[in-house]
Each structure stands twice: as C-alpha cells, then as structure tokens.
Amino acid sequence: VTLLELVDRVLNKGIVLSGDITLSVAGVDLVYVGLRVLLASAGTLDRLANEGAS
Amino acid sequence: MIHLYAFASNLRALPAQTGIGGGSLETLAVEDADAVVSRVPKPDVSQEAILQHGLVVEALVDRCDGVVPARFGERFADDEALRAAVERLRPSLGERLRDLDGCVEIAVRVVDARERDSPSPTDGGGYMRAKLGELHERDAVAEALHVPLEREARASIVTPPRAGAVVHEGAYLVRRTGLGSFQERVDRYAGAHPELTVVCTGPWAPYSFAAGTEVAA
Numbered sequence: 001v002t003l004l005e006l007v008d009r010v011l012n013k014g015i016v017l018s019g020d021i022t023l024s025v026a027g028v029d030l031v032y033v034g035l036r037v038l039l040a041s042a043g044t045l046d047r048l049a050n051e052g053a054s
Numbered sequence: 055m056i057h058l059y060a061f062a063s064n065l066r067a068l069p070a071q072t073g074i075g076g077g078s079l080e081t082l083a084v085e086d087a088d089a090v091v092s093r094v095p096k097p098d099v100s101q102e103a104i105l106q107h108g109l110v111v112e113a114l115v116d117r118c119d120g121v122v123p124a125r126f127g128e129r130f131a132d133d134e135a136l137r138a139a140v141e142r143l144r145p146s147l148g149e150r151l152r153d154l155d156g157c158v159e160i161a162v163r164v165v166d167a168r169e170r171d172s173p174s175p176t177d178g179g180g181y182m183r184a185k186l187g188e189l190h191e192r193d194a195v196a197e198a199l200h201v202p203l204e205r206e207a208r209a210s211i212v213t214p215p216r217a218g219a220v221v222h223e224g225a226y227l228v229r230r231t232g233l234g235s236f237q238e239r240v241d242r243y244a245g246a247h248p249e250l251t252v253v254c255t256g257p258w259a260p261y262s263f264a265a266g267t268e269v270a271a
Contacts (some may be wrong), residue, residue: 005161005255010108013261014125015061015150017139 056136057094058128059110060259062118063151069113074103079110082133084140085147087122090114091136095207097129100106109258120155122147123259150264157208157227162240164195164222188221195222195250199243206236211262221250225262233257251259 055073065088068079075094090110104126111123132134138145148153175181192215200222204210207226215221228236235255244252 006108006112006258007104009123009258009261010104010111010126012125013265013266014123016125017058017128017136017143018130040163046260 056091056130058124059090061122063120065118074106120151121259122264159260160226160256163253
C-alpha cells in the first residue's frame, strides 16, 4: 500500500509550475501505464526503495 | 535540463542520495526558499525515476521546516526558466511554504471488506436501498472519524468515494507536534470498529496540499 501510495502522490499530486507536464508518449498515458507496470514489479521497486533509504 | 523535486524552507543539509540518473542534488535559491533540483540529460519517465523523485522528497521532509513537493515531471531548460516559473506562482511560493510549515500529510482510508448479507439486488428498489445503505455508512464514518480528525488537522481533503469497499479516503495536513494525538484518534476509531479496516499511512511530504499553488493556465 505504501509504495503505491508514494507513486500515486509523486505522479498525481504536488506543486505544478509549468502547467503542461507531458507524461504521455504516443497517446498512451504513462502515468497509468507506469502504475500498472509498478504493480507488476513492486518487488524490484521495494528493493530500490530499500537501497535508496539505506 | 533541470528536474525539480521540491521547494524547501530552512533546508539544513541536502540528503546524501543522488538524483534521477545519478546526478547530484543541488539547491537553487528562489524567493525565500531553496529549489531542490538535479541536472538530467533528457526526460526520464522510468519507474526508477518516479521512485527516485519520491525518495528525494521524503528525505527532504526531515531536513527542513517546510516542503512543497513538486509533481513528477517538472523540468526546466535552465535556472532562469525555473525562477521565471516561480515568479508566476499564485499564491506565492512563500505563502504556500508558510501554510505547510512544520506540517506533514497523513492519509487515512477506511475499507469495509465485509461480505454483504443480502444478495445483490435484482430490482430497482433493492438497488436503491443498497445504495442508501452505503451512503449512510459513509455518513457515519464521516461523523465518527473525519470530523474529529479534521479538528486535529490544519487542513484536510476528502476524496469522493469511488465504487467499492472504500468508505472513506482522506488526506490530512497535520502539525508534526500533533501527530501523536492524531494517531490516537485514528487508533480509537479503529479499536471501536473492528469490522472495518482502517489504513493510515504517512507521514508524507504534503503532496496533496501543494497542488493549490498551480499557476492559472
């Protein structure tokens, strides 16, 4: 839950300065593609998170 | 190209970690705050980059008085482009930093995972009665949990419930000094309602409360 919540916050919330953030490539919304991929590889990301925190 | 992670007030020291793609973290003075950035050769939207962004922001929370996190994807050609964007912000960055000073975000979600006793309604009346039941449950949670939590918080944002078992989803801006009593309130509610699952996460950087600084297009 925590990892997904972090990703949700990072991608969908926070200050917006440029107003035209483009996270989509070839018409596919990368935010959501990203979240699906994240779900698939949460293990890898957990490892990264631990490495990043240590 | 500059990737922006967050703005920080009274930043004591940069976190030891590197930024996206291994670039060093840097600060850039804007208004009364520091923009925390790193140089990236090209836009990187990989999962690692997204996670790295989040980790840098989380690491900043403990190192300064106030943090305004940037949504992933804020990139600028150079320092001047970033400064110019900050100047256009309304309300100003300074105001927002003051609003968030000393505060963190706590997410609270209440899930009702119980199987419904009655079978799925097969007629319009039954459907509406079931819907009404869901609404009453949400009202009850709002009364017993959200109202007291709101009192403990400096601000709150409730996400309108989507279909499913989630009966309450809220983000609360809580003073660090008030985290203990906030947690107690959540625990008390969870203890009194063993039939519900209460998921409380945080403290987070105040992502949900930074969005109000959006520039009018």
